[in-house]
Amino acid sequence: MGTLEAGGYEFKVNNGVLRVMQDSSEFIRGIRRASLYILEAQASMAGSESLVTTASETDKTQIWHSRMGHIGQQAMEVLSKKGCFGDDRISEIKFCEDCVIGKTHRTSFGTAQHVTKEKLGYVHSHLWGSPNVPHSLGRCQYFISFTDDWSRKVWVYFLKTKDEAFASFTEWKKMVETQSERKLKHLRTDNGLEFCNHKFNEVCKKEGIV
Numbered sequence: 001m002g003t004l005e006a007g008g009y010e011f012k013v014n015n016g017v018l019r020v021m022q023d024s025s026e027f028i029r030g031i032r033r034a035s036l037y038i039l040e041a042q043a044s045m046a047g048s049e050s051l052v053t054t055a056s057e058t059d060k061t062q063i064w065h066s067r068m069g070h071i072g073q074q075a076m077e078v079l080s081k082k083g084c085f086g087d088d089r090i091s092e093i094k095f096c097e098d099c100v101i102g103k104t105h106r107t108s109f110g111t112a113q114h115v116t117k118e119k120l121g122y123v124h125s126h127l128w129g130s131p132n133v134p135h136s137l138g139r140c141q142y143f144i145s146f147t148d149d150w151s152r153k154v155w156v157y158f159l160k161t162k163d164e165a166f167a168s169f170t171e172w173k174k175m176v177e178t179q180s181e182r183k184l185k186h187l188r189t190d191n192g193l194e195f196c197n198h199k200f201n202e203v204c205k206k207e208g209i210v
Contacts, residue, residue: 060088122149122186165194
């Protein structure tokens with residue numbers, strides 16, 4: 001036997017029979033057929049006809065509310081007046097957990113802890129693209145970017161495959177260090193496999209890049 005409480009109702013299942021209770025009184029019963037419960041139209045308590053009708057209207061309202069992308073009460077009533085729901089009557093929308101979750105916001109990222117004081121002191125790199133997008137004129141499907149945190153200058157290299165990321169990095173590093181007469185100190189990536197490999201680790205360790 002299983003029991004579940006939701007929306008002020010108590011749902012009890014025993015031997016293939018579903019009983020919907022409210023205040024210890026049963027007003028809806030369902031019999032299991034295969035994987036579905038077929039609700040009986042008659043209720044077992046006095047005045048249950050109105051309760052069943054109310055429950056049915058509420059269920060239909062919640063169903064249409066979900067089907068229409070969780071729109072609000074006012075929009076539901078406008079569509080109902082236009083006959084968009086057929087003969088189904090629209091009642092008040094009850095508590096919807098999906099609406100609550102959908103309107104919540106994730107915690108914002110905190111302020112970055114690093115403080116950049118010079119060129120190449122902190123560089124962001126990311127590899128973009130997808131094997132599903134059409135080829136460019138140069139037959140490239142990806143590109144890797146390097147952004148200097150201090151000057152916000154961006155360098156972009158186009159790649160045919162992800163394996164070319166390391167060669168582009170070494171080419172960019174040699175060029176930018178020669179032109180600026182500075183050394184790359186911090187490299188920030190998303191820890192993708194194109195960055196987390198033996199070649200990148202060896203270069204960063206040898207050059208003192210963290």
